[in-house]
Amino acid sequence: MKKILPKGFQASGVASGIKKNGKKDLGLIFSRAPARVAAVFTKNRVKAAPVLLDKERIRRGVCRAIVVNSGNANCCTGDQGIRDAKTIAAFVASGLGLSEELVLVSSTGVIGELMPIDKIEAAVPDLIELLSTDGVLNFARSIMTTDTLPKVVTRQGQLDDQTFTVTGIAKGSGMIRPDMATMLCFICTDAEVAPDLLQNILFAETEQSFNRITIDGDTSTNDMVLIMANGLSNIKIEHPKQKKYFQRTLNEVMITLAKELVKDGEGATKFIEIEVKSAGSDHDAHQIADTVANSSLVKTAFFGEDANWGRIIAAVGRAGVPVKPAMIDIYFDDVMMVKKGLGCGKVAETAVTKVLKKNQFSISIDLHMGNGRATVFTCDFSTDYVKINADYRS
Structure with missing residues (x-):
């Protein structure tokens, strides 16, 4: 469907000169009404200044704007980095006539500068001047680093004959693995959701989306998934049925964005779904899928x-959870390549090679041990991945 912002939200993106290539590198999302806010942050113990600042500010449960820059991570920059994050928020707050505490900050890019x-x-004046209900793509472009397209x-x-909207904007192409990684996601909705409920829903859906993807196994210092809910649709999410329906809608947005991140992985040529089933537990299944x-x-x-x-099968065996090698089946799409731990021969290998030539396919690993299951989305490693990351700072 058309990429639109929910009621009461505006966005913009400009080139401030942070990036050497002159591309957009500063973005802003603004809600004309106070928005309930929740967020999930990186688990990396080295956290960027904006992450530290935002973790404090979202405790209030409300915000009006978030300003995001790309090209500089503002990480490992000491006390000056914290002061800079606060200063950027202050610039935006002053321009919008807001209290500084109502403005959040996010950064992505090179560490240590x-x-x-x-x-x-x-x-900032142009950033505010250009705020528009049609500004979502400009914002999306402003937060890109090695991404090849905006997401x-x-x-x-619909609830009670009224419509609510959920729009998510994400960036990320490398340094991505479960527990989030150099990925940022900003979600806006005009539904009304209490802060505690919003946090619980966001955490649950992050586990089922962004924590189920990997590109290169690296976890970044700046990651966040943030949601703002301003209530301007006049739909209040409070009853179990409402919660379930809202959560399903949010899940569609987040799963779709998560898949787009993997498909746009640095140098990626293939999108692969790794499914593990019949494991001893869901945890075991996820551990194996993640390892593979x-x-x-x-x-x-x-x-x-x-x-x-x-x-x-070697990756399955080193995942650190119980398996029975003589019971493992492995499928490439619907082609069985391994049965009870043994290869199915040349005919199967020829069929699997055809599967591997596609740009999207699945690997299904059946352990025949229990009811646990999990799915992780990943991509291939190409020579372009090395080139992109070898030249990242130049």
């Missing part, structure tokens, strides 16, 4: 279109 505050200060998803739902999805040997085999199932 101080923010060019003068450039940001000079760009915006909108879904709408993050294996460099498995991912390079995908890129090379090599039906090397041995790398997959």
